[in-house]
Amino acid sequence: MKTRNECREWRELLGAHALGQLEGEERVGLEAHLEGCLECRAELAALEPVVGMLPHADPARFGPAPQPPPELGRRVAATIEEEKRRVVRRRRRAFGGLALGGAAAAIAAAVLAIFVFQGGSEDPTRHVKFASLPNGISIYATLEPHAYGTEIRMYVKGVPSGTLCRVTLRGPNGATYSAGTFRYRWGDDSNAVLSSALDLSRTRAIVVRAGNRTFVGRT
Amino acid sequence: MIQLGNSARGALSRERDVREAYAAHAGELYGFAVRSLGDSGLAEEAVQETFLRAWRAGDRFDPKIGSLRTWLFAILRNVVIDLGRARAARPRVAEGGIEPSVEPLDEALLAWQVEEAMRRIGEDHRRVLVETYYRGRPYAEVAEELGVPEGTVKSRVYYGLRALRVVLEEMGYED
Numbered sequence: 440m441k442t443r444n445e446c447r448e449w450r451e452l453l454g455a456h457a458l459g460q461l462e463g464e465e466r467v468g469l470e471a472h473l474e475g476c477l478e479c480r481a482e483l484a485a486l487e488p489v490v491g492m493l494p495h496a497d498p499a500r501f502g503p504a505p506q507p508p509p510e511l512g513r514r515v516a517a518t519i520e521e522e523k524r525r526v527v528r529r530r531r532r533a534f535g536g537l538a539l540g541g542a543a544a545a546i547a548a549a550v551l552a553i554f555v556f557q558g559g560s561e562d563p564t565r566h567v568k569f570a571s572l573p574n575g576i577s578i579y580a581t582l583e584p585h586a587y588g589t590e591i592r593m594y595v596k597g598v599p600s601g602t603l604c605r606v607t608l609r610g611p612n613g614a615t616y617s618a619g620t621f622r623y624r625w626g627d628d629s630n631a632v633l634s635s636a637l638d639l640s641r642t643r644a645i646v647v648r649a650g651n652r653t654f655v656g657r658t
Numbered sequence: 659m660i661q662l663g664n665s666a667r668g669a670l671s672r673e674r675d676v677r678e679a680y681a682a683h684a685g686e687l688y689g690f691a692v693r694s695l696g697d698s699g700l701a702e703e704a705v706q707e708t709f710l711r712a713w714r715a716g717d718r719f720d721p722k723i724g725s726l727r728t729w730l731f732a733i734l735r736n737v738v739i740d741l742g743r744a745r746a747a748r749p750r751v752a753e754g755g756i757e758p759s760v761e762p763l764d765e766a767l768l769a770w771q772v773e774e775a776m777r778r779i780g781e782d783h784r785r786v787l788v789e790t791y792y793r794g795r796p797y798a799e800v801a802e803e804l805g806v807p808e809g810t811v812k813s814r815v816y817y818g819l820r821a822l823r824v825v826l827e828e829m830g831y832e833d
Contacts, residue, residue, distance in 0.1 A: 451809070454816030458791055486816075489823045495765065496772035498792040500693065501784060504777055507688035511702050512680055515709045519676055522710060 445472075450479055457486045510624070517592075517632050567645055567656035578647060578654055584639040591618050592630040595649065600625035602650045608637045609644040623649070676713055683727055684709075687734050690770045694738045694763060704741055708734045727830065735763055775825040783818030786811050 449472040455461045456469055473480050567580040576597035583590045595604055606618040621631035635642075645656045684705055691701035711733050712719070719729050776784055789800045790811065801808040 451813035451816050454819045455790075455797070455812045457819065458815065460790060460797070460815075485823065486819045489819050489826065492768065492772050492826070493787075493791060495769045496776060497769060498776075498788050500769075500773045501776045501788065504685070504689040504774065505692045505698060505701075507684050507702065507705060511688070511705060512677075512684065514702075515680055515684075515706050516673070516677065518706055518710050519673060519713045522713060523673075 446476060446479060449473075449476070450482060453479065453483050453486060457483060457490045513632065517630055520632065563639075565639060565658055567658055569647075569654050569656040572654065576654075578649075578656070580645050580647075580656055582639050582642060582645070582658060585634070588616075588634060588636040589618075589639045589642055591633040591635065591645065593621065593633060593647070594630050595623045595647070598623050598649045598652075604631070605648040606633055606635075607646045607648075608635045608642045609646060610637055610641050611643055615646070618645075675716075676709060679712070679726055679730065680709060683730050686727075686774065687730060689774065690731070690767065691734060691738060693770050693773075694766050695741060700741055704734060704737045707737045707741075711737065725830065731767070735767070738763060771826065771829060771831070772822075775822050775829065778825045779818060779821040783814055783821050786814040787818045787822075790815060 449469050452461060452465060452469050456466065461469060473483065563584055565582045567582060569578045569580075572578060577595070579594040581592045583592075589608060591606060591608070593604070593606060595602075598604075600623065602623045603620060604623055605620045607615045608618055609615055616635045616637035618635035619633040621633065639658075642658050644658060647654045647656070687708060688701055688705050691704040692698055695701050695704060708730060712730060715733075719726065776787075785804075786800060789795050789803075790797060797808050797811050801811045804811065
């Protein structure tokens with residue numbers, strides 16, 4: 440009759456046995472124990488697939504795994520946002536084309552025309568120009584209306600890598616609304632996506648403070 | 659049979675789902691992409707493209723068929739193949755000392771799983787497996803170096819393999 444302790448002693452040798460590293464008396468003793476112990480045999484069987492996978496790994500790669508850079512999440516979100524916009528534009532174009540092509544049916548065309556007129560073949564996005572930028576510096580911003588306020592996509596190039604950029608929107612009577620911050624990194628061609636509570640219809644200017652320089656774009 | 663993941667989260671039809679999927683799986687996807695492509699810039703591109711393709715095909719994801727993780731890894735696999743082909747057309751030098759893996763992609767995925775599982779088990783367990791299995795050193799020598807009895811090294815090998823099994827199961831491994 441086996442005791443729990445006896446099983447435990449043999450069981451702790453199962454790893455070395457599964458790896459083919461047990462020799463001599465220990466091996467003979469363990470094999471004899473396995474003959475009569477269903478539980479330990481089951482435990483050995485559970486280890487074997489793991490042992491079978493070990494040769495595939497490269498121990499030089501057991502060190503810390505590389506982590507994705509923090510801005511990758513933002514870039515993924517921006518890519519998907521852009522994709523969403525592209526799909527909407529394509530649908531709108533298809534819908535517009537349908538309205539033109541469907542002119543033969545006067546009533547249907549009239550109904551579609553209303554949709555096209557109301558639904559906006561017009562792009563609601565506003566592109567902002569930054570006047571009198573110094574040589575070598577490029578700043579672009581596009582503003583898009585949302586129920587929560589305005590979404591701002593910023594593209595900056597030419598300032599030193601690592602420059603902190605602070606963005607605010609200016610309302611009709613000079614009130615300012617923060618849109619957040621981002622950091623320009625050399626080689627990063629993505630847009631920074633920011634948001635502000637100020638409605639686009641009330642936005643008069645966008646102010647970008649990059650390091651100690653301030654740039655103003657009129658909407 | 660290796661299957662990845664069992665953490666179904668539903669379709670990627672909303673941006674919130676994508677954010678959640680990114681938070682849950684981007685680290686692993688990126689780790690595998692770096693291992694396969696050997697280039698952190700290309701790996702970032704691969705992860706970005708994976709989530710974009712997942713978003714486009716969000717309606718086709720069915721958690722009843724497989725987990726979100728499995729699905730994302732399947733997309734990444736195709737992306738890595740595409741990027742590998744593109745790279746073959748314009749050779750690049752590996753950066754940051756990371757060598758691209760040269761084995762077939764499924765082998766790379768299996769290898770990456772074991773390496774990731776090794777990272778997740780305790781240092782004591784990993785150490786004895788590296789010394790005795792991968793370096794083939796005698797138990798007595800390893801025991802002396804670690805200042806523990808030989809029996810302890812053997813029991814650590816056993817508990818290390820058990821820990822690996824648990825971690826691999828958490829990662830979706832099935833016999």
